[in-house]
Amino acid sequence: MSELAVFIADDEAPARDRLRELLQDIAGELPSRVVGEAANGFEAIERVRDAGPQVVLLDIQMPGMGGLEVARHLAGLPQAPAVVFVTAHDRHAVEAFELNALDYLLKPVRAERLAAALRKAISTGATAAAPLARAAGQAREYLSAAERNRIQLVPLRDVIYFKAELKYVTLRTREREHLIEESLVALEREFSDKFVRIHRNCLVAKAAIRGFERAADEEDEPRWLVVLDGIEERLPVSRRQWPTVRDQAAEK
Amino acid sequence: MARVLIGVNVLALAAAVYAAPAWAQALADFVGGAAFLEPLLLASLVLLYALAPLLARLSYWWGCAAVLALVSLLASVAYAVWPASVDPGAPGLARTVMLTAIVVTLVLGYLRLLVKAHSPALAEARLQALQARIRPHFLFNSLNAVLALIRRDPKRAERTLEDLADLFRTLMSDGRKFVRLADEISLLERYASIEQLRLGERLRVVWELDAAPPDALLPPLLLQPLLENAIYHGIEPGTGAGEVLVRIERRGGRVLARVENPYFPEHQHRAGNRMALANIGERLQLFFDAEARVETGVEGGRFVVQVELPYRSRETGRE
Numbered sequence: 001m002s003e004l005a006v007f008i009a010d011d012e013a014p015a016r017d018r019l020r021e022l023l024q025d026i027a028g029e030l031p032s033r034v035v036g037e038a039a040n041g042f043e044a045i046e047r048v049r050d051a052g053p054q055v056v057l058l059d060i061q062m063p064g065m066g067g068l069e070v071a072r073h074l075a076g077l078p079q080a081p082a083v084v085f086v087t088a089h090d091r092h093a094v095e096a097f098e099l100n101a102l103d104y105l106l107k108p109v110r111a112e113r114l115a116a117a118l119r120k121a122i123s124t125g126a127t128a129a130a131p132l133a134r135a136a137g138q139a140r141e142y143l144s145a146a147e148r149n150r151i152q153l154v155p156l157r158d159v160i161y162f163k164a165e166l167k168y169v170t171l172r173t174r175e176r177e178h179l180i181e182e183s184l185v186a187l188e189r190e191f192s193d194k195f196v197r198i199h200r201n202c203l204v205a206k207a208a209i210r211g212f213e214r215a216a217d218e219e220d221e222p223r224w225l226v227v228l229d230g231i232e233e234r235l236p237v238s239r240r241q242w243p244t245v246r247d248q249a250a251e252k
Numbered sequence: 253m254a255r256v257l258i259g260v261n262v263l264a265l266a267a268a269v270y271a272a273p274a275w276a277q278a279l280a281d282f283v284g285g286a287a288f289l290e291p292l293l294l295a296s297l298v299l300l301y302a303l304a305p306l307l308a309r310l311s312y313w314w315g316c317a318a319v320l321a322l323v324s325l326l327a328s329v330a331y332a333v334w335p336a337s338v339d340p341g342a343p344g345l346a347r348t349v350m351l352t353a354i355v356v357t358l359v360l361g362y363l364r365l366l367v368k369a370h371s372p373a374l375a376e377a378r379l380q381a382l383q384a385r386i387r388p389h390f391l392f393n394s395l396n397a398v399l400a401l402i403r404r405d406p407k408r409a410e411r412t413l414e415d416l417a418d419l420f421r422t423l424m425s426d427g428r429k430f431v432r433l434a435d436e437i438s439l440l441e442r443y444a445s446i447e448q449l450r451l452g453e454r455l456r457v458v459w460e461l462d463a464a465p466p467d468a469l470l471p472p473l474l475l476q477p478l479l480e481n482a483i484y485h486g487i488e489p490g491t492g493a494g495e496v497l498v499r500i501e502r503r504g505g506r507v508l509a510r511v512e513n514p515y516f517p518e519h520q521h522r523a524g525n526r527m528a529l530a531n532i533g534e535r536l537q538l539f540f541d542a543e544a545r546v547e548t549g550v551e552g553g554r555f556v557v558q559v560e561l562p563y564r565s566r567e568t569g570r571e
Contacts, residue, residue, distance in 0.1 A: 011488070012393065012396075013452050014396065018400035061389070063491045088393045
């Protein structure tokens with residue numbers, strides 16, 4: 001039996017030490033190898049891809065980015081790992097895990113529970129994105145864009161608009177564009193409080209709307225363009241969406 | 253005491269408004285009356301404060317009678333000293349004493365209501381509900397950290413368990429008994445050393461305790477939640493190292509405790525911070541009434557909590 005590749009993410013050094021000790025303790029029945037460690041959510045995302053673990057032991061409460069959001073970004077990796085959450089005490093998260101059949105361990109972790117969780121992870125494989133999104137119960141603070149074989153995290157607050165192209169969605173920040181593999185419908189649902197649909201193929205950040213410009217129209221009907229903060233590009237508002245867009249922009 | 257001062261003045265104002273034909277007259281009467289009223293009021297309070305230990309030996313109703321007699325006596329003395337000729341419309345001696353007696357009765361009645369509202373059973377229930385609670389998150393993470401220590405550093409594991417035991421002993425102790433500041437400080441240090449174990453170099457605690465009066469009395473676990481909050485909201489959300497400042501000092505008759513931590517505005521949604529602070533405020537109010545307060549603010553990117561309470565070094569009866 002080959003060794004199981006495990007990655008440990010926890011912001012407390014003693015907690016990481018403890019998990020490594022326990023993995024050694026159960027090595028007789030379940031040989032494993034720690035392929036990497038991280039002390040916060042960003043480090044975890046950065047390192048998991050290169051380390052290529054089969055299982056990630058992921059603490060929920062970590063600085064920067066919590067475990068639940070980390071797991072959602074990891075689920076988008078080409079070789080997504082199985083995720084086992086670890087928490088000291090978080091009733092809400094635990095309820096959400098139970099509800100969505102996600103595996104978790106309570107600190108202090110027991111060796112038998114760890115072994116059982118790892119065995120289960122081996123048999124079920126990668127943790128899927130959908131139950132993770134349901135368990136998180138809130139919008140992400142970052143989007144992950146695939147870039148030269150690594151995950152590029154883009155803070156949601158930097159996003160000016162999402163635009164659906166043929167196969168991908170383009171995400172525009174002040175500086176540049178990124179491609180993300182998500183559907184516009186799902187994005188609209190997740191970020192409905194911050195973004196508004198201005199056209200069949202486009203969501204705009206309400207905070208980035210500076211105003212509207214009337215566009216010349218061949219059919220003599222008024223057409224409106226959104227003027228945005230930080231970028232020159234103007235985006236057309238569809239007739240159908242115009243009343244909604246106008247109201248939401250006025251509300252912000 | 254502050255309540256008595258304000259209360260009597262409000263009564264005097266009300267009386268002046270009632271007695272005078274016009275608003276301007278009412279205000280003038282109030283100011284004129286104050287020349288008589290304020291010295292009397294302050295003298296009464298000083299006298300009563302000085303005699304408090306004696307009065308406390310009497311039964312409740314005898315005490316009330318004694319207070320009434322004392323203040324009436326003072327009023328007649330004041331009446332004799334005060335040149336009544338200045339204002340021919342001023343009330344006579346009998347009326348002055350009677351008015352004084354009525355006011356004293358009203359104030360005593362109000363204080364009795366206040367005591368009833370904070371009756372022992374009610375106050376006890378409220379205190380128990382407000383009793384500082386350590387976050388379960390902290391308990392389980394600490395136990396986990398101790399487990400990690402047992403094999404590689406058994407000595408430190410032992411020390412940490414001892415610290416935890418002390419912390420929980422205090423937590424389960426009688427929350428109504430005052431403790432010495434020195435004891436609360438040693439508890440803070442034990443708590444900080446456990447957090448240090450979990451967080452390592454991410455946590456730096458700076459102690460400024462040279463001017464702290466070790467004998468000052470305060471409710472138990474009043475300051476520990478402040479340090480716990482500072483670490484939970486100021487250190488744990490950060491990926492880098494952060495500094496927490498704990499400064500306790502005595503300034504005249506006041507004890508000032510100040511806790512500072514790095515401020516993460518985006519983490520303010522982590523509930524509990526405001527609740528813990530409101531909780532401390534309410535406990536302070538139950539123990540010290542209006543003489544203690546909690547203030548919070550953001551100064552130069554740091555979150556600051558300041559607690560101010562009267563310096564008391566021995567148990568005295570609550571007002």
